[in-house]
Amino acid sequence: MLWRAVSEDSPGPKWSGLFAEYWPNYKRWWLKEGETARPTYAQSRAALVRHMPEIVPLYDDLCELAGGGDLAARFLSFYGPPPYLAGCSQAIWPGAQPVLVRNYDYNPTAFDSLVLRTKWQGRAVMGTSDGLWGMVDGVNDAGLAISLTFGGRRVVGDGFGVPLILRYVLQTCETAAEAGAVLARVPTHMSYNVTVLDKKRQYLTAMMAPDRDAVITHAAVATNHQENVEWVSHARFTATVERERFLLNRLTLHRDPQEKFIGAFLKPPLYSTAFHAGFGTLYTAVYKPRQRRMELRWPGTVWSLSMKDFQEGGRHIVLPGAA
CATH class of the missing domain: 3.60.60.10 (Penicillin V Acylase; Chain A)
Known part of the structure; x- marks a missing residue:
């Protein structure tokens, strides 16, 4: 495994570059049950506003850095993702x-x-x-x-x-x-x-x-x-x-x-x-x-x-x- 350590005080080009690199794989995972299985952007952002309002401005900034696309914004909300298991x-x-x-x-x-x-x-x-x-x-x-x-x-x-x-x-x-x-x-x-x-x-x-x-x-x-x-x-x-x-x-x-x-x-x-x-x-x-x-x-x-x-x-x- 190649591990990396990355530092960036404010959301910027480093994070944007990481997202561009990782997004194709995350997109496949996020869509593996079909797009309709995932919440809409409106539902996702509304859930963030309701439960985690302090980080909504940060979420909006990251969505913009990710290209402003609908699928990326829904993924970045972490709302209603596919099931996943870990040990730990x-x-x-x-x-x-x-x-x-x-x-x-x-x-x-x-x-x-x-x-x-x-x-x-x-x-x-x-x-x-x-x-x-x-x-x-x-x-x-x-x-x-x-x-x-x-x-x-x-x-x-x-x-x-x-x-x-x-x-x-x-x-x-x-x-x-x-x-x-x-x-x-x-x-x-x-x-x-x-x-x-x-x-x-x-x-x-x-x-x-x-x-x-x-x-x-x-x-x-x-x-x-x-x-x-x-x-x-x-x-x-x-x-x-x-x-x-x-x-x-x-x-x-x-x-x-x-x-x-x-x-x-x-x-x-x-x-x-x-x-x-x-x-x-x-x-x-x-x-x-x-x-x-x-x-x-x-x-x-x-x-x-x-x-x-x-x-x-x-x-x-x-x-x-x-x-």
């Missing part, structure tokens, strides 16, 4: 300098492999891109870190793709409590577990779903189910219960030091090479919200990125078992 494990290591650690398990051919550092609307945000302005994990200049896992349910409903909800949290929130309030009210089109950690060591996990109210918990660990396993075959294949139990043991019974705890994400049972089924571990991310820093890790490789001194560049990464 995430946990808070609660030391004196707590960190948020996560594995992202997904199909490497359907992934941005891009770290974006932006200062859109005056708020600095750094994290792993999805859909070119959504985030699957990230941190902002207020010291708020966030990441997601799939919630392990088949239900698809009326709502947004969760990466845009994460972007919205990072653009508008400074504390875990503020993030929890957003996650409780913004509708998601599928079930996800979203974990947040702020600079004051406060954290929570929101279990979001399209067909029931979000459950806000003080859980430090999230894998691919919510309060109970509902999709049994998916749970068995992804070993979600076993991964959750393993992480809880690391936090409670063994009290691993930070580096040992992070290292466990790069080994079984957390690290996956099931790329044939679309659930291999693409990367391990470590977020240090007090320092406004992130690390991307692979076996034998660590890529450190700082919000204050962000270095653009690229990395070629070989994923074991991905061939």
